[in-house]
Amino acid sequence: MKKPINHFPNRPLALLACLLTVLLWTFPASAQDGITVSGTVTDAAGEPVIGASVMVGGTTRGTVTDIDGRYSISGIKDTDVLEVSSIGFATQIVPVRGRKSIDVLLEEDTTFLDEVVVVGYSTTSRKHIVSSIASVNGEVLADRPVANVQQALQGAAANLIIQTGNFDPTNSSMNISIRGVSTMGNNTPLVVIDGVPQADAGRMNELNPSDIESINILKDAGSSAIYGARSSNGVILITTKTGKREKAPEVRFSAQAGVQNPHILFQPVPSYMNAILRNEALSNVGMDPVFTTQEIEDFQINGESVPFVRQAMKNALQQNYNLSITGGTAHTTYLISGSFFNQNSNYIGPKYGNNRYNFRTAVTTEWGRLKVGANVGYTRQDTKSPLIGGLFFADAARFPTYWFYRTMDENGIFYANNYKYGSPGAVLADLMAGGSNQYDNEYLTGTLNVDFEIIQGLKLRAVLSGESRNEHRFTDKNTYLVGTDNGSYWSDPSKAVLSGNVTTPADDWTGRSTYFNSQVLLDFNRTFARRHEVSALLGWSQESNKYYSTGIAKSYLNDLNQPSSATIIEESSHLSSEDNSKSALRSFFGRVSYSFDEKYYIELTARYDMSSKFLKIRNAGFFPAVSLGWRASDESFMKGYKAACGDLKLRASYGLNGNQQDVGLYDFMTTYGVWSNAYGFNGKPVSGLMFTMGNELLTWEKARTVNVGLDASFFKSSLNISFDWFYKRTSDILLPSIVTGMYGASIAKENRGVMDNTGWELTLDYNLVHDTDFNHRFSFNLADSRNKVVKYGTPAINANDGVTVIIMEGLPLNSYYGYKTAGYFSSYEEILHSAVPTNVDATRLAPGDVKYVDINEDGVIDEKDRTYLGYGFPRYTFGFNYTFKWKGIDFSFMLQGVLKRMNCIRGELIEPFHEDYGTTMYTHQLDYWAPDNVNARWPRLSAYGSVSTTNNWKQPGSDIYMLDGAYMRLKNIQVGYTFPKEWTRKFYCQSLRIFFDCQNPLTFTKYGFVDPETTEFGSNMSRGGANSGRNYPTLRYFGGGLNVVF
């Protein structure tokens, strides 16, 4: 039994409520003398405009139209004028002149300023916005051959930064952030789909991109604080499509299909050349060459095998089909849509890839002042991915192309290939025969809305939504035969040994989560005396999550995964009682906004969140924000400007947001568990206690953001420019606790970090309609953010494979850190007079070896000479979208890029013959130092283990590994043709369009051998390892499709 909520838990909300009440009471309801005027408001298509405001000019009196578009208003004098307005339409001013019946035709106002913008728990027009909100129209997403929404959003909005770890369709890891890095924890924004906050940003990828009507991005505190404790990283509001009233059923079908081509950016040198280079590297450091001239000749005569990394990849089909039916009657609207998306993996092997099935239905109906709606979405995702390690690509990439290298013979026996040196490995065996992970996940979401208009302008709205997520994975690991390496050309198939997962395990894992969200909202919206626009919102929300998983793992199964007497159940098997959780969030929130004469705006928002993730006495947080706006162009002294240019609005906001993503469900309390094999008695294992110390002082991370912005329009609103500058300080960032050793335990987290993040963004929208035959539009965005660690404690240096990053106060979070190089030694004389690393014997260096900068000038290169080397997070990110239409032809393209970013790449793509398991050089490495090539990009060749290699390549985090990561990429280019209507009507078809498109066809970058778009960093600039540049390659898509409307 739940206790009803019977009081406001804190003062600010009570104030909001009071304010709302006062506003209601001040509404003048007295009737006056005069005539009664009535009529119908319709739009250009003759359909009634519902909820249009009909006001008596110069007064606060007025009404709104009903569902038939009708209105009736009394006490009208002959001299009065009626002002009829509605969002999305140009306001009409109609003199009464004694008429009793006045029908009004509203023309759609497509100007930028009147576009509908979805904000937290409500909608408004762009004109009214005084905070920082970017909008992405659903059109940008439709017809793009992308696998998911996140991919489509890349470059779509300023400072919406989406990075990918790789392009593997079955294992892609994208990270998304708004305005860059502002916490050392998770920087992922909150995603809200149709008013329902989502547990993680990846959920947007479960949507069918064609179902999306719009995406609005709340960037500053003014717009996002209404989402309180989860809003500090910004909020992405996704709204799905609905039907339209009084519309005959419209059936839309679209199909697109194409080929994904893996674009491998590096190429091994020919094998004979590789042998020569290898010999050169050895003799450069006084070691004996390994390849004889006969061998080199043999390589040259017999030619090349296909590099394994290319053998592992193939072109893959991608296809997408959508069918939707929309329409509506006078009181009811509906939408039914279904889609199928299929993306095959580019890996060879047993049909890896993704399938996604979406189904959505949305219905609304009205009954007097009551409106009821339901929106149900279903997603099924099937994924099959190979069981290959994270180093698969690196392993496959490091082999030379000796003519005798091969993967597998006709009997299915795999070959290890390590002629002369390197680590053996049947590289493609796991991919082709090692087994797979197979997911089949189903997600069902449902939302029920009830709207009731209590009095004019005051609506009560209840939203009930739920989600059920069922995820299932089946993992099957297999064995295969690998020939025994015997040092000659071929490994020996007659002595093939069983390899792979010799215990032949398989496991099932099932996870189920349910989510429930209920919201009650009071929404008030009125204009008084024409000039005083007031809107207010008061809401209550409760969210609950439940989760559990079960898993069973068995080993020693046969090849049909059936058990036998040898089969055992693995310890990793678990019951739902071992893996489950519950969490809840209860919130009150509100917004009051007031504008005077559409010139001066003030808006206050606040949210009060109570979360089950914190100790009860401190589980609540209050997150307020204020926004101010001034439409300067409407001032009388700006008349000239308004006429010449257009609109000009200045705005500012300040507020407090929270972040609780990094807080575990029970981090505030000490929890106990048991681990096996803690100790033994008589040689037999016993289990031991484990405890995780909680921190009951845990609270939200808090961000305070100042945002100053400017919106201006030019050329009759054809060109709209928006500029924002922000400064954000995040405090109470969760970091590992600092406790004394004598405390005797570690505490996982405490609120102690502080970070600053500042930046700006510029957006240009241009839309020119010359006539119905020709129009073109573009949008351009450019943005920057810079972060700085303000409070952290002892600097944390984190080296992965020689690439070093540092968290240090005063530097950006996880900056590249290490030694600065100063080119290459040109003479022995220079070596003698230069500082060298302490682990290097200078007498064994030679010209062409790396020279380092002795930063502290103490005569040696040691740890004290390390310094800031650059930053791996994109700066000056931009996107450019261009669309052109002429008669039936349409053409569009999209550019996206980064103007400043450092990319530190390690491994054999940089260092030739890396660690001796890199056994080939690549064509891009040939510009190495030699006496006849002293201005080379890379140092002279040297063999692993030599002093030169230690000097040149083994100084952790030296800038020899740093590449300029700036780039510009043509993400998408599309050409379409819409057939003339006269022609298509013959086929009962309203519209028919065909198109051809291409993804990622062109990239402009300084170093072509790595994809500049991929990153090793997660959303908080943390990383699992250093970037080796050898990822699942960039995919280029070539395809086409058609859109039909019936």
Added chain:
Amino acid sequence: MKKIVFFLALLPAFASCVGLEQYPTNSYTDETYWNYEDNVDAALYLAYNQCWSADLYWVNNHLSDDVYGSRHSKDNLEVATGQASAQNSRFSSEWNGCYQELRTIHTALDNLDRMKVSNQKKERYEAEWRLMRAFTYLRLITWFGDVPFFTSNPTNAQTLVATRKSAAEIRSFILDELEFAADRLPKNTALPAAERGRYTCGTAVALKARTYLLNNDWAGCIRECERLIGSKDYGTYALAADYDELFKTGHYGPESIMTVEFAYEVGVEKIVRGWSMARMLPQSIGANGVMEFSPTQELVNSFRKTNGSVAGDTDYTGRDKRFYTTIAYNGCSVEIPDAINAKVIGTQGVGKGRYTCWTDPKQAEVERQSDPALMDDYNGSQDRTATGYYTLKNFDPLTTGPGRNSYKSLMEIRYADVLLMYAESLYEQNGFLTEDQWNATVKPLRQRAGFDADYCALPASGVREAIRLERRCELALEGRRPFDLRRWALMETPSLAETGDYYLVSTATGAPFMDDGTNIVCANSYAIKYWFPIPQSERDQNNNLTQNPGW
């Protein structure tokens, strides 16, 4: 109508299903953990896990002249050679490890009332926790002197202002606690087989003897030793017949008083808790990686010929039997029986067999003609012995698996140690040993080591040196040497405790395998300070912590 709508609108308020106060249901909380007897057991076993480790059992030897560590035992090497600062993590890991154990023990002791177990069980468990707490405080005061002292879990705020309590006061607490445990724990003879390795009343008494000994308190040590030697009130202890077997299969015999325990799971045939000799053994019997543990020539020289004479450096024949158990030398051979995972042993992966270890490079060169895989010889590289010797003590092929991982128990206190503590305390207290006292203590050890009868008898002079030599040989590589050297240095220079000065200043050498016939001079020039410093990180946070002399 309105009412219905209103009801509909408010429906969500009642539809929520998860409250704002949540507790984990997939793990335990303070409230639930102690309700289960298994969990109480687990709390005890964690205390055992953290009480003492194979790691420290071995690593402490680095702080003596018995072994040479490689650069991969950097922290200990810095301590042993006087290069360490208070930031050296050897100090903080010792400190943190002790206080972690104290937190575990206090987590249990603070919750005694909550435990749903029988009073009898609770009493025994409490005695074990308090014994382990005493052992841990003994570690702390031995290395650090005065230390912050808690008898229940502190908050972090308390630790930020905690001050050091005098070692003398803590020592008397330790002795009281051990007496409490001695009164309540079962005797070794009363332990069922399944409980082998649990601490007994004999453990408590032996630890008391050690506590007195470490303080050079002879009377106290004699008193405690006599509770074990002359009486069966605290268990029945005796020397094992065969020294070699003692370090293979004899760890649960009557000589064992306190052990560190490991585990093997039958069924999956897997060592689930083990320790490794991968960086101690000769490579010919499966060691790999960087060699971190090479016995010194000085240790080798302390093992005499069976007639009592000092052997030549490379004269490895006819020595004290204990030598062959302890050290792998040039030409020694190791029998690998058919053992678990035996096939991973040996360079050929053939397992079962007899392997000879050639550490002299010149000889290895010759032997390699017939077996090219031989690779135990000293060559100056980090994966070979640094001294010409490897470690064999505690290597039991029958309990050793892949990676030289073993689940064999390691004896931290054994009866031979009690006999030697007793002999030394009697001698130091009285200035002599009687024939009877000698015959009851040192003589049986020498007899077991296979010495001629003459050498087993009480010597006419040099009894102190005889006892000390016996401690070195008998307890070699068992972690006692660093503490003995400290004690003896303090006896000679009582001001050491006040000055914290260096007490071990010498050089280590290896076997005479150099081309010119000289010994391999290892890089260790020992210079070990008497105290460990209070870790710098600790003092950075707590201004009340004073630093030890010498730092």
